[in-house]
Amino acid sequence: xVLGWNQLEGDGSTVVVTxxxxxxxxxxxxxxxxxxxxxxxxxxxxxxxxxxPGGFEEADFYDDAFSEQFGTVIRxxxxxxxxxxxxxxxxxxxxxSGVLKERRATxxxxxxxxxxxxxxxxxxxxxxxxxxxxxxxxTSANPSTAMEVAFTLLEMLTSSDNTEKIKDLMGY
Numbered sequence: 001x002v003l004g005w006n007q008l009e010g011d012g013s014t015v016v017v018t019x020x021x022x023x024x025x026x027x028x029x030x031x032x033x034x035x036x037x038x039x040x041x042x043x044x045x046x047x048x049x050x051x052x053p054g055g056f057e058e059a060d061f062y063d064d065a066f067s068e069q070f071g072t073v074i075r076x077x078x079x080x081x082x083x084x085x086x087x088x089x090x091x092x093x094x095x096x097s098g099v100l101k102e103r104r105a106t107x108x109x110x111x112x113x114x115x116x117x118x119x120x121x122x123x124x125x126x127x128x129x130x131x132x133x134x135x136x137x138x139t140s141a142n143p144s145t146a147m148e149v150a151f152t153l154l155e156m157l158t159s160s161d162n163t164e165k166i167k168d169l170m171g172y
Contacts (some may be wrong), residue, residue, distance in 0.1 A: 002150035002166060010166045011158050017047070021064050028059040039073060049157055050077040051150075054088030054108070054143060065093035075099060077136075084137045085153040087146050089115055091139040095122035105139040106132045147172070 003014040019042055020035035027033050050073065055061025064070060074097035077084050086094050091107040092115065094100050101123040108115040109128065120126050130141045131148050136156075140149050151172070155163040 002147065002154050002170070005166050005170055006154055006158065006162065009169050010154075011162045013158055014154070017042075021067065021069060025064075026059065028056040028061075039069065044073060044076050045080075047077075047082070049083040049085065049153060050074065051085045051153060052087065052090035052093060053146075054086070054090045061089070062092070065090065066096045071097035081136050083153055083156045085149050086137070086139050087149055088140060088143050092119060092122075094137060094139065095119055095124055098122075100124045100134075100137065100139075103134045103137065104132050105134060105137070106130075106141045107139060109141040 003016050006014045017037060018035045019037045019039045021039050025033040074084060074094055078099040084094060088108050091105050104125045104127050105119060106127045106129060107119045116126055130145050131152060132139045133152060138149055138152050151163055151167060154166060
């Protein structure tokens, strides 16, 4: 939503392309998402950033998120020093790819969750902050951070002035 607002109301520099490993993704709560493109059909060099939503284990999120094909995508963006924005447990996919080793990050942090401990098994320096930016990688502590992550990504891609304009227009 934030990047779409930027496309229409901001500096116009952002275009969002949804991509997945399958033609249809069955998401949590029994709804389906149809990506515009298949990941295997993309030229990753044409993209400036990667944004990864979180998901539930019960909806098979980790099957795709931990796949070697997706890990290759994450490593490509990191190797090119392009922004990688992850929401909630998507940080685990980033860590699984190997790019978070010895870097600061966070993930789902509810007191009943073991996801922070799981993240630590990848050699990640755990932070309890809501949003953690370590160089080009953004991680976040739970789903409520989605807008903050999007604004952080927008600022990385454009400017703080442009991001403040979009925040104002969106009522933030």
